[in-house]
Amino acid sequence: MITNALRSLWAEPRAADAPARVSRDWVLVGALMVTALLEGVLRDDVAWRPFATIVAVGLAPVLLWRRTRPLACVVVAWGTAMVLGLATLAGGPTHIGLTTMIYVLVLVYALVRWGSGREIVIGLAVVLVAAVIGTVADYTGPSDVIGGFGITAAAAAGGAAFRYRAESWRRALDQIRSQERVGLARELHDMVAHHVSAIAVQAQAGRAMAGQRPEAGLEALAVIEGEASRTLAEMRAMVRVLRDGAPAEYTPQPGIADLVSLARREPVPVVDVEVPGDLDALPLQVDAAVYRVAQEALTNALRHARNASRVEIRVVEGGGRLRLRVTDDGQIDPARPASHGFGLLGMTERVQLLGGTLLAGPAPEGGWAVDAELPTEVRR
Structure with missing residues (x-):
């Protein structure tokens, strides 16, 4: 030993x-x-x-x-x-x-x-x-010998103590950075999946409408170009943060107020968003989590809901709880992940870390539903 x-x-x-x-x-x-x-x-x-x-x-x-x-x-x-x-x-x-x-x-x-x-x-x-x-x-005597060696040992012990404390602090910082990178990787997954799904939907719509309205193909290509440019910009910013030793250029995280940017009237499926207007006092963690969960749920709906004509995103607050519900009216794809998959796992972990719950599965009225409840105040 x-x-x-x-x-x-x-x-x-x-x-x-x-x-x-x-x-x-x-x-x-x-x-x-x-x-x-x-x-x-x-x-x-x-x-x-x-x-x-x-x-x-x-x-x-x-x-x-x-x-x-x-x-x-x-x-x-x-x-x-x-x-x-x-x-x-x-x-x-x-x-x-x-x-x-x-x-x-x-x-x-x-x-x-x-x-x-x-x-x-x-x-x-x-x-x-x-x-x-x-x-x-x-x-000169045993007392001086003991005192002299004791002081020397104390100097060495002090150096060891401060070294151990500094190393512990450095390891703690490395662990925090590692956890942040895992979170950023999930953010990257959510963001890329959302934009790529939107690109795929636009490409399908443009191909379907090109025979009847040639200009529809050009409109779809313009939308695809915009989505691709935003995806590349966000990916570059995220990857820059994930690299070791690179300066982190943080930007404000999107929140509930940004959910309206997910709404659209065309192409099908229509995305309808309804959010209350008095949620300014929400903790930043909850605000960002609601947006990311809604974004991932919408991505899954665009990807897996067959023949869907409408996706609804609803946010309701009351009783110290915030409820997010994302539903679609499409036919359920047997390959749609009900309890597995990185996206759903990321949503569930994100909500649970904030003291909330998340359920995903077929809705009683048909289609698919994602229900998330989060507290409006995060315990410290």
Whole structure:
């Protein structure tokens, strides 16, 4: 188990989106250099005071590369501390170094926060060796040993905690983007199916009327051209959003007020739309869902209702519920999906996610009916 954990850590890539050097980094380095210089000048109990001051001041700029080169920074700073500890063990004076050099703990945090797994393992090994040498060279008691190692471990743990939180947040965002893409794929299906069905109906009508009225074929071609142009434009916009890394150019989602654009008087079947005019306060999710369900139900009617002369779309609101009913008077196609199919599944899931219900099947009076009920207020 430990071996697997170490292998997993070793293979861990660097943290994504490490921030670039900013002005506060320069301020931090400048403040540390000034503090180290003042400490070196004002304190008279530091061994090798000029050398220790130069080391403390000279190592401070290493912090500028702590995010982009965390291992190199740890090796330079903690390697220097290791050399000072070895100098003490070799017979040199004790207490070499300034208190300001505690800033090397920032490098331990940065190593775990931004480094790769290999860098973390190698860097922490360097830190451990340097800490052991420094402890042996300047041993003052168990409390200092425990405190020193505890503070170093806390710096590493802080880096791990912030790294885990950032990764969790990134994964959550990726999951949200994935869910949004699934929703956009359904939107793409609904939109393309609707427009293609309209194109097919226009082509059939134009072919049927071309023998009696030649101009009808030209009118049908004009309508087909418009539908095809709109379909291509919407498909390009949707695909641009679905691509990874591409900027999303969102446009307002169609709603109940846009259902009137689905109405038509010709060709057959006639599409009749009736919606109330006082639904401005509806939640955006419900507003968009009603339009998409009606659009998909109309697409299915145009595609599967044989010999239909009329399709009716009715929206009624009352009692905190919004009811959508789409019916046609055609003959039922045996191949018409009653409980399967991506379109019907998408409608059902969309409505259920908002706390509503959807039923689709043969109507008692003949033809096909789609009934959807949604709450006018979405629970949060």
